[in-house]
Amino acid sequence: MTHPLDKVDPQDAPESAAPASSDVIRCDACPVLCRIRTGQSGACDRYANIDGRLVRSDPLVILQRAIEGEKKLVPFLEPGKPWDGSVVSAANTFVTGIGATTTYPDYKPAPFIVSSKMEGVDMVTVVTEGIFSYCGLKLKIDTDRWLGPEQAAVRVDGEAVGHVTTAEYGSQMLALGGVHHLTGGSKKEGNATCDAMLALANKGAVELSIDGGSTVLVQAGKPPVVNGEREERMRVGCGSATIGIFAQQWLNHCDEVIVVDDHITGVLTEHQAGKFLDMKPAGIRVRGRKSTPGRYFKVAEPGLGWGGTNVEDPLSIIEKIDPKTAWPGLRLLMVSTTGEDAEWFVLDADLKPRKAPMPGPVRVVVERIAENCEPALCSVLFMGGAGGSLRAGVTENPVRLTRSVKGAITRVTCGGAPVYVWPGGGITVMVDVLDMPDNAFGYVPTPALVLPIEFTMPLAAYASMGGHTGNVVALEDVLRSAPFRAQAWRDPNPWPIKGDPHGKQSS
Ligand code: SF4
Known part of the structure; x- marks a missing residue:
């Protein structure tokens, strides 16, 4: 059976691509540059040719929350129906990067640069889908059972997709993915790694087998199953x-x-x-x-x-x-x-x-x-580097975005979820997939994962960093222009749009 990632060979596609004919259009959202016939979708299923127009197959995801102090929930924008013109504001409506589209490398402004007003401050949220080869998953598996020796290969269908790393208190830790497994090995290894990461990041279950150790069924928020036995509890301590x-x-x-x-x-x-x-x-x-x-x-x-x-x-x-x-x-x-x-x-x-x-x-x-033992669970954290060309979709002077993120002036979210930004160079973010909406991740066949990412900051800060201010659009214009799906905000997540430019990444 053909693997979906084998539909297009990323090495061959650009060179072999013939000029687009009337019923074939070229997608430029990633380096694969698929040529897509009318009525068909590209190799990643994220883009399709509908009547000669290149469209994102999934709708843009908008999150809405109840406004503080109001007893009842705000009525949600109706899924599948165009916006009826009712009042939406930055206080209760957030545009995520899910379904936002992108280009890679980013040679044009991000697909949505959304203006809003919050606490009297003009704000901007730059919304995009980032394509990450430099990315991985950190798995925390609450068990003291033997999964395998440190540094042992973690496999899916016989392919190495990661390794066992340093154990933590009451938990075994695995590191999956990374650029070496995605693109540095065989095509099969890259595809297996991409598949496993995508499934886990989208909150699915994947069975992993560890060299010299056990098999473990992992799913975010669920108990691990080690060699067919479901783990119930995490140890109380050593x-x-x-x-x-x-x-x-x-x-x-x-x-x-x-x-x-x-x-x-x-x-x-x-x-x-x-x-x-x-x-x-x-x-x-x-x-x-x-x-x-x-x-x-x-x-x-x-x-x-x-x-x-x-x-x-x-x-x-x-x-x-x-x-x-x-x-x-x-x-x-x-x-x-x-x-x-x-x-x-x-x-x-x-x-x-x-x-x-x-x-x-x-x-x-x-x-x-x-x-006193807590329930044993699996945690899946996505980690990736957003400090590369993705920044060019935000500003013409990328290092200023990095500095703004480090200075806590720009807040980074992934599908609205708070992220941890690693210290040091770059914008290396880590996010708990359970904080994100379901099925927030995608892939492209290079292979790489697609992550929704949003940068929120005051408009003045955006202008001073060399942001694409000419591309700023009002929230209402986004709702008018793009098919969207409204979902409920996940309450424990801090609202990303805050007038205080020095607000923390998360609260
Ligand atoms: S793999 Fe997807 S994003 Fe990349 S060119 Fe093809 S359709 Fe576009």
């Missing part, structure tokens, strides 16, 4: 942190507690928390490398068992029980950092741990560990 949190509650109910964890396994009576409570040493030594008192690294290999280790039998991590210190009848709790795995043991006359029914007060604390 083994040492769990000891610190619950030590007081175990006092008088347990003689020893071992919290099994792939990172730091905690041993209560050796730990500072146990010392603080004057707990008697229990003489139970666990395997692994002692970091500091009561904190052990590498008690087992990473895996899908207790606390993200490969431990199925918790007693397997006990190296020895010191007969000079331990005693018959010693009460031992072994528990994982999510409370999902827990066993209660009592030492017999030979100091062998024997499984026994867990006492009620101990069970309560184990259940409290579980209660």
Whole structure:
């Protein structure tokens, strides 16, 4: 079956393109320069030839919100119907880059440069769809289960689309995409990378397999599914942190507690928390490398068992029980950092741990560990560099846009969602795809991802940066000129149009 990205070879299309005939028009929105016959769409399905006119296949997305202080919602512009002329203002209507069209590289002003007035200040929002080869996804997967070794390749359909990167507290992290996978490898690798990124960025599910590790089904805002098992909870903390949190509650109910964890396994009576409570040493030594008192690294290999280790039998991590210190009848709790795995043991006359029914007060604390674990979710953040030619669609002096963004005079949003702008050079933005409208991303077959992006600033700042002021249009003119789809504003997002030019990127 032909891959959609194979419809046009970006290397061949410009050279092989014949002059456009009457029923063929050329799309110049990306370097592929598709020649599109009447009634057909281009390789990315974003543009079509309708009766000899090049049109964007999807409507422009307009977001509307309730005005603060009003009890009822503002009536939305009716989807699919032309604007009826009723009052719209920058206080409740925002034009996003979704469906806005673009050119790449940007050799003409952005498709919409929208004027508005907010808090007495004349404002401008420059609206476009940016095409990003330098882009990737950062995936935060809330699980302590073993996904794979750091730096291992992450694959889709056998193609490398990213790698495992530094784990975070309670989460495994993957980095997908990037220019090397998109354009630096084989065509198949680039297409697989583009497909996977597009699906994830548009809030779809993708199964990833990791070299030397697991398979994981990832979808923004949903629990990860590791090797077919849905993850329910994120650990409450590492083994040492769990000891610190619950030590007081175990006092008088347990003689020893071992919290099994792939990172730091905690041993209560050796730990500072146990010392603080004057707990008697229990003489139970666990395997692994002692970091500091009561904190052990590498008690087992990473895996899908207790606390993200490969431990199925918790007693397997006990190296020895010191007969000079331990005693018959010693009460031992072994528990994982999510409370999902827990066993209660009592030492017999030979100091062998024997499984026994867990006492009620101990069970309560184990259940409290579980209660304190947050739901395990996948987070998908898009990251891309908007500091290149895209700026030419905003201003004839691009570095001034960069400075204005860095100076918090220009606010950057993606489909209305707030972004984090990285420090240092360029305009490298990061956005949580869940803050954006559904299906906000597109692609072109170079391959690259298409991201809606908006730059909002005071009109005076726009003029002084060398902005395309001759192309500024009123919001009403945008509604008159372009087919649009109105959607509800996502309430937690800060409204991007604020009169205060020094407003933060997000609130
Ligand atoms: S791939 Fe899409 S944006 Fe690029 S030229 Fe073809 S139709 Fe236009």
